[in-house]
Amino acid sequence: MLREGFQTARVGLKDSFPLQLYHKAKKYFWDPRSIDFSVDKESFATLDEGQKEASLHLASLFVAGEEAVTLDLLPLVQVIAREGRLEEEMYLTTFLVDEAKHVEFFDLLIREVAQEADLERFHSVNYKKIFYEELPKAMGRLLDDPSPEAQAEAAVTYNMIVEGVLAETGYYAYYRAAELLGQQGVKLPGTLEGVRYVQRDESRHIAYGIYLLSRLIAENPSLWEVVERRMNYLLPYALGVVQDIFRAYPQGFPLQLEVGEFVNYAMGQFQKRYRRLELARSQSLKEIEQIALETDEGDA
Template sequence: MTDAADRTGIDEDASSFRYYRNAVERHWDPAEIDLSADVERVADLDADAFDSLRRTLALFGAGEEAVTEDLSPLAVVLDDVDDQLFVTTQLYEEAKHAEFFHRYWTRVIHAAEDRRGEARSDPRDASWFNDAYDELFERNEAAMERLLTEDTPENRARAYCHYHLTVEGILAQTGYYGVQSSFDGSTPGLPELPGLVEGFSRIRSDEGRHVGFGMRKLKALVAADAVDPSLLHDLTGELAMLVQDAVSAAGREEDEGVTPADLAAYAAEKHAERMNQIVDATADVPDVEALTRLDE
């Protein structure tokens, strides 16, 4: 499959190049985020809240490591230089996200466990994840790897649906919304965690670009009649059910802050919104500034 057989060189007006430039201009370093306040405040969480926070962070950390590993096949098959420029920034950013969650666990979570006299936990322990979460990422990996042997429009659509639209556009964005809403200082009974909120804000901004890239690729495939919209509806509907089950592992209804029911409703809203922007010829994919704005 060829994206740009009739054009060579950088196109500064291409959406992929503009996403690339946005990534360059918004560079950040996970090692520069101050976690000192979080170390003190996480230590004061009660046992249930601390366990919920650990579970949520484990889900995010494992997810970021998985998508860092899974993106490589797309980088191999893309042959448009602007797409390649963008995907190099995405690979770099996914690696930074994985580092942030590793750093938060080893600096903040381990410090809290030490104070509590608990054994240091492992964020990769299988007990943090439910079956739906595991299946979602296994299917994402398979969809991306299929591009290396069968690079067809339908398989590209499946890859974008799994990776950019579902894992990043619905699952991750839903989780970021939940954590930022819970620990921004506005929820009674929960502390403000400025390091965590800053990290999530930075990551969420990065992933706005990632989601926009995938949505534009899907919209172009639909507009060119290269894939039937029913493929996208059927696949994302199926994946949305896994998302609903996966987010149920992030907390309990009785916990302070955003509940699993709130997250499920947010995920459903994001799914409907993204699909309409992709398959409706009169709807636009939000521009890069709207996708990276954090005012939801």
């Protein structure tokens, strides 16, 4: 396909929400290799076998999940590029780099701290449903079907469920586990440093996903039905992933966490984004852009 010209040569870049996310991604760039895991490695050695197993369980879900989203993001980048949304594409290039760094961070955490391999034993049926089936299927569909409906289903799967429910709940688990282990004198500074960086990156990803879905819904309010149906379909599997972690330890989760706290947290994250998208049905594109610009997401 021949080009008709270039936006930057005609009018320049648009001062938009995606461009703001792009600038934040540059500002908050970090290198997983700069994190010092020496204290974490010493601390891990002091944990009992159950605590070690539960720590590996949590890390295994993250490292594979981050690999999945790294592998599956490219079709969305291609769709946005073909639509000529330059600022969104520029941000999505940093989005892909972020996901690659997250894979690297959790891989370093597992290899340097736990020195463990072959962690697929922790992948439950619900986990496989989302990461082995629904995520690659929804994202891969964009290669042949760039329709707004396909984009909406992909963004719900990737940004709302995988990142907005599962990853956010996983960060909360890391913080709570570190808090409780800290009461026993166990320190995990490298782990927490990296998790904070990952969460900051993901806050930009989720913000973009909400922006994308809001834009799609504002352009075509009937898409709300597609979004709502997809969210309601995937939510039970996402909650199942959370519950499966605790079911694996019938004698009690070794890191002293309680399943109810995390199911409630996951639902809270879901409902917060659900309400935000619901409002998009009655908002204009200008209003959505302004609200996104005024919402300070993706900062330290």
